[in-house]
Structure formats: structure tokens, C-alpha cells
Amino acid sequence: MTETTLNAATEQARADTLLAPRFYRTDYAAMESIDVSPVRKQWDAMMAEFDRDENREHFRKDIQFDPADLPEEVREDFLDLLVSSVTAEYSGCVLYKEIEKHVKNPDISRLMNAMARDESRHAGFINRSLKQLGVAVDLGFLKREKAYTYFSPKFIYYATYLSEKIGYARYITIFRHLERNPQFRFHPIFNWFEEWCNDEFRHGEAFALIMRAHPELLRGRNKLWIRFFLLAVYATMYVRDHSRPKLYKAFGMDPTEFDYRVFDITTAITRQVFPLTLDTDNPIFRRGLEQLRLISVAIDTAKREGGVLNSLRRAVLSLKAAAVFGRLYLLPTQGNELPEDARMAPAW
Ligand SMILES: [Fe+2]
Numbered sequence: 001m002t003e004t005t006l007n008a009a010t011e012q013a014r015a016d017t018l019l020a021p022r023f024y025r026t027d028y029a030a031m032e033s034i035d036v037s038p039v040r041k042q043w044d045a046m047m048a049e050f051d052r053d054e055n056r057e058h059f060r061k062d063i064q065f066d067p068a069d070l071p072e073e074v075r076e077d078f079l080d081l082l083v084s085s086v087t088a089e090y091s092g093c094v095l096y097k098e099i100e101k102h103v104k105n106p107d108i109s110r111l112m113n114a115m116a117r118d119e120s121r122h123a124g125f126i127n128r129s130l131k132q133l134g135v136a137v138d139l140g141f142l143k144r145e146k147a148y149t150y151f152s153p154k155f156i157y158y159a160t161y162l163s164e165k166i167g168y169a170r171y172i173t174i175f176r177h178l179e180r181n182p183q184f185r186f187h188p189i190f191n192w193f194e195e196w197c198n199d200e201f202r203h204g205e206a207f208a209l210i211m212r213a214h215p216e217l218l219r220g221r222n223k224l225w226i227r228f229f230l231l232a233v234y235a236t237m238y239v240r241d242h243s244r245p246k247l248y249k250a251f252g253m254d255p256t257e258f259d260y261r262v263f264d265i266t267t268a269i270t271r272q273v274f275p276l277t278l279d280t281d282n283p284i285f286r287r288g289l290e291q292l293r294l295i296s297v298a299i300d301t302a303k304r305e306g307g308v309l310n311s312l313r314r315a316v317l318s319l320k321a322a323a324v325f326g327r328l329y330l331l332p333t334q335g336n337e338l339p340e341d342a343r344m345a346p347a348w
């Protein structure tokens with residue numbers, strides 16, 4: 001492993017771009033007052049699942065892989081996926097650990113301990129695969145050096161809930177596809193995805209229960225925030241996935257089809273807690289995501305080429321992106337009646 005490759009991966013993980021996974025801080029004191037008693041029964045059942053820790057051995061198994069077997073044409077996009085995933089997993093780990101450290105509330109500290117445990121395993125596992133490929137992210141460096149974004153607890157619930165559930169939907173969609181089409185499984189890490197995504201699903205359940213225990217988070221003006229986070233998360237995913245065409249080609253998948261399948265699953269899951277869903281089948285929605293993607297490609301080109309004219313172009317393009325985002329934000333949403341019992345099973 002050379003010094004340069006290690007730094008390049010760590011540098012990529014540290015970079016703060018609009019689309020890259022971030023690290024978060026929050027108001028820990030406010031989390032002290034989370035009261036899960038309205039959902040106590042479901043909460044205890046969920047914590048019993050965390051305690052059983054059925055995936056303990058799963059991430060200890062070794063990945064057998066000869067780096068020479070990685071198809072050259074997929075290498076760049078695959079490494080990009082792994083580095084972005086390890087950053088996201090580790091970001092969860094750091095956030096949950098920090099909350100645990102700062103909070104005395106026994107329900108929350110026990111939960112955060114279990115989730116940090118899972119995310120640390122996930123991050124470590126991806127990093128082992130990266131190491132095998134001659135690249136690794138220096139997670140300690142990341143923790144010290146990456147910029148942290150402050151989110152109020154409410155935003156942490158919306159954003160983290162969504163990213164856990166979307167993580168589940170992505171992993172299970174890839175897993176099921178490769179189960180049906182094993183000839184596209186170019187790396188063994190995808191064999192781990194089924195158990196893995198059940199961890200993510202459970203993490204999402206925790207935030208669903210926290211929000212259901214505090215229904216004011218799901219009413220009034222907060223519905224505007226939920227709408228915002230849904231759109232921001234969906235749009236980011238769409239643009240990012242389309243920036244890795246070779247990866248999806250290697251999967252034998254169309255990234256657009258993949259993304260809409262993931263949206264469908266995520267939308268179905270979020271009915272457990274969000275009072276509204278986005279209509280991702282609306283042709284205006286689909287056209288808007290395509291526009292955002294094209295603008296993002298143009299911004300990247302302008303950035304690469306540099307120069308004064310291109311900085312101006314970038315500014316104009318960013319305004320354009322904001323206008324498209326605004327238009328998508330104003331599209332009609334679908335109302336959702338919350339089910340009596342918030343718990344859901346990972347049935348996809
Ligand atoms: Fe994870």
C-alpha cells in the first residue's frame with residue numbers, strides 16, 4: 001500500500017462537497033429529554049433485538065478476494081462507492097458515540113451504544129475490503145479533521161432516519177438483484193448486504209419510534225421540513241448514483257431504475273412515521289431530478305476547467321439548481337395516515 005493511495009482515499013473521505021457524506025454534531029442536552037414511554041412496548045422489543053446482536057459474527061468473517069480479480073473498468077467507481085460508504089458508516093458511528101457520551105437518559109444512551117457498535121463494525125468491514133484493494137481510509141484522521149455540520153436534534157431525526165432506511169433499501173435492492181444475477185457479483189462484499197441492511201433497518205426503526213413518541217415533530221410546520229429532507233435525500237442520491245455509470249454497468253443495472261426502486265421501498269417504509277410522501281412517479285419530479293443531474297455535471301466540468309468565466313458559470317448553475325429544487329419542493333405531496341403500530345419488518 002503506498003502513502004499516496006492512502007491519502008487520496010482519506011482526502012476524498014474528508015472533502016466536504018454538497019453530495020458527500022457529512023459528519024454531524026447536535027444539541028446533546030436536548031436529547032436528554034427524549035421520552036419513549038408512549039412507544040415503550042415497541043421500544044423494548046426493538047432493544048431486545050439490539051441486545052440479541054445476531055450479526056455479531058457476520059462481520060468477523062473474512063472476505064476472500066484476490067484484488068487482481070477486480071475488473072479494471074469498475075475499479076474507480078467501486079472505490080468511490082466504498083470510500084463514500086465507509087465515510088457514511090463512520091459518520092453514524094461518531095454521531096451515535098458522541099450522543100451516548102453526552103447523554104444520561106438510559107434509553108437513549110443504551111440505544112446509541114448499540115447503534116455505534118453496529119456502525120463501527122460496518123465501517124471497519126468496508127475499510128478491510130478497501131485495504132485489500134490497496135487503499136484505506138484513515139478513520140482516526142477523519143474523526144479529527146473532517147468538518148462537522150451542526151444539526152438540531154429534530155433535523156438529526158429526520159435526516160438520520162431517512163439515511164438509515166434508504167441505506168436499507170439500497171443494500172437490499174443490490175443484494176436481491178445479485179441474487180437473481182450472480183454473474184454480476186464482481187466482489188464478495190455484496191454477499192454481506194442482507195444481514196447488513198437489517199442492521200440499518202433497525203437503526204431507522206429507533207428514529208421512527210423516537211419521532212412517533214414526539215408527534216409534534218410530525219405536525220404543522222415540521223411537515224415542511226420533512227418534505228425538504230425527503231427531497232434533499234432523494235435528489236442527492238439520484239445525482240450521486242448517476243455519477244458512477246461504470247458501477248451500474250458492472251451490476252447489469254440501470255441507475256435510474258435502481259433509484260426509483262429504492263425510492264419506492266423508502267416511500268413505503270416512511271409511511272410508518274412521516275405524514276406525507278413524495279410522488280416520485282410524477283413526470284415533473286422525474287424531469288426535475290434529471291435537470292439537477294445535468295446541472296451537477298455542468299458544475300463539475302466548470303470546476304475542472306477553472307478560470308473566472310467558469311466560476312461565473314458555476315454561480316449561475318447553482319442558482320438554476322436551487323430554482324429546480326424549489327420547483328420540485330412545491331410539487332403536490334401525498335398525505336399519509338400513520339399506522340397504529342409504528343414498527344415494521346424488513347420485508348423486501
Ligand atoms: Fe451501517
Ligand SMILES: [Fe+2]
Pocket residue numbers: 092119164199200203
Ligand atoms: Fe445505520
